[in-house]
Amino acid sequence: NTLWDKKLAYIIEAGIKDFTQKAQEAETEWEDRFQQNVLGQLMGMLNGIRETFRGLQQMIAGRAIGGTRYSFVHTQTERGDFNQLRDLVSNLDLHKSFLVGTDQEKIEQVRALRRDAMKLFEAPLSSDGRSLARQRELLDPRYYFTYDMEVTEPGRSEPISLNQRGRKGSGGETYNPYLIALMTAYMRAFRRHERGSRRPSISLL
Numbered sequence: 001n002t003l004w005d006k007k008l009a010y011i012i013e014a015g016i017k018d019f020t021q022k023a024q025e026a027e028t029e030w031e032d033r034f035q036q037n038v039l040g041q042l043m044g045m046l047n048g049i050r051e052t053f054r055g056l057q058q059m060i061a062g063r064a065i066g067g068t069r070y071s072f073v074h075t076q077t078e079r080g081d082f083n084q085l086r087d088l089v090s091n092l093d094l095h096k097s098f099l100v101g102t103d104q105e106k107i108e109q110v111r112a113l114r115r116d117a118m119k120l121f122e123a124p125l126s127s128d129g130r131s132l133a134r135q136r137e138l139l140d141p142r143y144y145f146t147y148d149m150e151v152t153e154p155g156r157s158e159p160i161s162l163n164q165r166g167r168k169g170s171g172g173e174t175y176n177p178y179l180i181a182l183m184t185a186y187m188r189a190f191r192r193h194e195r196g197s198r199r200p201s202i203s204l205l
Contacts, residue, residue: 031114035092038139039117043089045141049074055188060180067154070180074145081120081134082144088117149177 056072063069076086088095095113098106121135137143150159162177 028111031111031118034114034118035095039085039089039092042085042139042141043092046086046089046144049141049145052188056181056184059184059188065180066176068176069152070177071150071152071159072181072184073148073150075148077144077146081138084117084120085138086144088113149181151177 053072053074060070060072076082095110098110101107120138124131149162151162152159
């Protein structure tokens with residue numbers, strides 16, 4: 001059949017190439033969306049957390065409250081999948097420069113890193129929901145850090161971790177730092193626009 005022979009010849013000679021090219025273009029598009037919508041958003045939110053802690057620390061640095069000094073601390077959560085995405089976020093601008101360049105080897109390296117990271121969200125869901133919970137944590141920047149407050153009491157030079165003290169301290173020792181943290185957060189929120197419009201950012205009703 002001449003008609004079917006022609007169709008078969010098209011599929012073999014041109015059609016497969018066309019579909020292969022379209023598949024490659026679609027893959028690149030999804031990788032770009034992942035870079036912009038996941039990595040880009042994550043970078044902004046992680047920077048926001050760091051900026052928040054800097055602001056909190058500035059509010060309380062050098063102040064003795066009841067003779068006690070307090071310091072806000074946050075450290076990176078060491079987990080393989082967090083580290084994988086965090087490294088991509090840290091090098092996001094560098095990778096963007098590679099992708100618009102002409103060095104094909106660097107372009108393929110960046111694309112391979114992105115594809116590996118995308119697989120973190122393709123893992124099959126477990127019956128107990130743990131894999132889904134881990135995927136949600138990957139998109140929530142709060143899980144990328146552990147948080148603490150260090151307390152330096154009068155007459156002591158070594159700070160005490162609030163996380164450690166909270167397990168065995170008295171009621172006052174446990175609650176006072178939390179109240180300090182709460183009030184510091186309110187103060188920062190109230191004053192964060194002072195350099196701009198000087199309009200308060202908190203209202204009491």
